[in-house]
Structures are given as structure tokens and as C-alpha cells.
Amino acid sequence: MTDLPVLHPFVRLLARPLPLTPLEWGVAASLTRVFARHTGMFDRLGENAFKRYGIEPTDLPFAFILTPDPAGPRIEAVRSLKGHDVAARIAGPFLVLLDMVRGRLDGDALFFSRDIVVEGDMEAVVALRNALDAEAVDIVVETAHAFGPASGLVTHGADLAERFARTFLVAGGDRQATPPRESTP
Template identity: 30%
Template sequence: MNGTAPEFSLPPGLPTMLAPLHRRVCALVERLPVQPPSFVLARALDRVLLPRLPADARQALAGRCVELRVTDFGLRVRLQLGPGGFALASSTAEPALRITAPGSSYLRLLRGDDDPDRLFFERALVMEGDTELGLVLKNTLDAIGPLWPRRAAPAARR
């Protein structure tokens, strides 16, 4: 939003010779409408997060635009919490909070493999905007625990 070119991180394991192609694909993805991925994430959060979301966190998030950016895919989603659950935020709404990270960092958060503080201090996760809202969201997710727990390994057959 500051007019500079976005920085795209390479996914782990991607050969560096594919970096130019990766940058072009990410630049294309970033120009696509945010509504389809935002809608999908809103429905998923309605099922996984909303039933576990405490009243104080619901109140803090209500009507506030939160933007998530996935740096290694050029993906961006914009959400807000309304009376009926999570919904797409207006494309003209200024995000109250913007969280930027590679996909692997979001996955580590969802699984509970890492906490947001560690990712923040490692600069694997960047939060911009309303600090208080960011802390409410972080503390709520810490209290709730993993949203996407790892499946137990199947028992060995005898």
C-alpha cells in the first residue's frame, strides 16, 4: 500500500533458478481479486475458529478489517467479523491489522508448532497496524490452541 514493489519470499526447497518465474506468478496472483480466497477463509474460520472465539475477542474484532498476506504465494485475504460470522472486508476498508508471513509460518501457527512471538522475533511474521488488536488476536489464538492439529501417526500393523 506504500507504492513500493512487494517482496515475495521463495518457498522452501524451490530451486533459485525458478525465482524469476515465481516472482511473475506471485505478481499475477497479487493482482487477482481478493474475494474468492477471502470467502473460502471466512467459511473455514466460521467452522474452526468462531465457535471457540471468546466474547471479548469477538468484540475486539467486530467490524475491523484484518488483512493476511502470504508472501511466498502473493496471496492476500481481507476479513472482518460481523454478526453472522467472518465475512469479506470491503476492498476500500483500510486494514486495522495486517499480518504478513510465508505460508509455512501460517501453517506452523495453525498446527501449534510455533507461537506468534517466536515467529515475530524471527521476522517470519510481521504485524502492522493496531497493536492492541494484534495482541488480542495473538493472546486469543494462544489460549485456544492449535486450530489445525497434526493427525496422530497411524499405528503400525502387526
């Protein structure tokens, strides 16, 4: 395993009592926008678009169940994936998963270095990864686009929040790996 950022256990403790519904609404709004803007993802996913994917940030007290269904993509926030029927589970530290979804880190490299865990239907996971890669989806930028002219400000704010988390909320002083800075168009 490589030395990648893991949120301090205190963050997990603080987040435990928070309600999941607002988180679910926010993530659902972002994903609905992503799927609406990148309809080619459904072609790449094929039959895998109807499968349920468990996404589990291992350093936070919740997980997500994603169903990309072209008729209506869904995401559900849950306390744990235990007891939920998912075709595949993708698990790893939150900031690592974020870097992967933003295209900063290679999912294959993370899998082979054991920085993330992938279980279940590997074909479905590869299809999802290929669909995201082919469309060059950056969830933060996509979410910011919903704010129209203020999208640059929203992206900047999200980047500042991420830097804050990497600087002050990561366990261990030497585990504050900061992803490469991206230029915004």
C-alpha cells in the same frame, strides 16, 4: 531472521492469474466453521472482534482481510492490502503463517526474530493471537471436520499437500523446514 520456508517465486507467478473468489469462498467457509465452533474467541477478542485484520502471505500474490465480527465473521481475498483500511497487518511467508495458525510456531518468537511483520494495532493482534491460542484452533483440522466421517482422509490429504509444498515448492534446497509431525486423535 531464521531460516524458514518461503515458497519459490515461480509459485507466486503461477498463482497471480488465479481468480480470488473461489479462494475467498473456501477460506470463508473454513473460518465460519471455526468461529461457530469456538464462540469463546469473541469473548477474548472483545471490541477487537469488530476490527479488520490484514493477513498477507508475502510469497503469494494475494492477501486476506479478516473481520471476526460475532454477528457474521467475514474474510475478503484481495490482491494487495494497499488501499484497504485495516487495524493491523500480519505478514510473512505462507508456510510460516500456516504453521503459526496451526499452533506449530510461536507468533511472539516469529515477531521478535523478524520472520513475520506485525504493524498497526498491536493490542488487536495480541487479542487475536490469544483468542486463537486459547481455543487451540487448527484451521486444517477444523476444515476437515466439515467432511464428517471423511475428516481424517481430508486432514491426511492436506498434510500430504503441505509436505509436497515444503519439498518441491520452497525456494532454496536448505529452506525446506518441515514442522513437527502431529498425531491425529
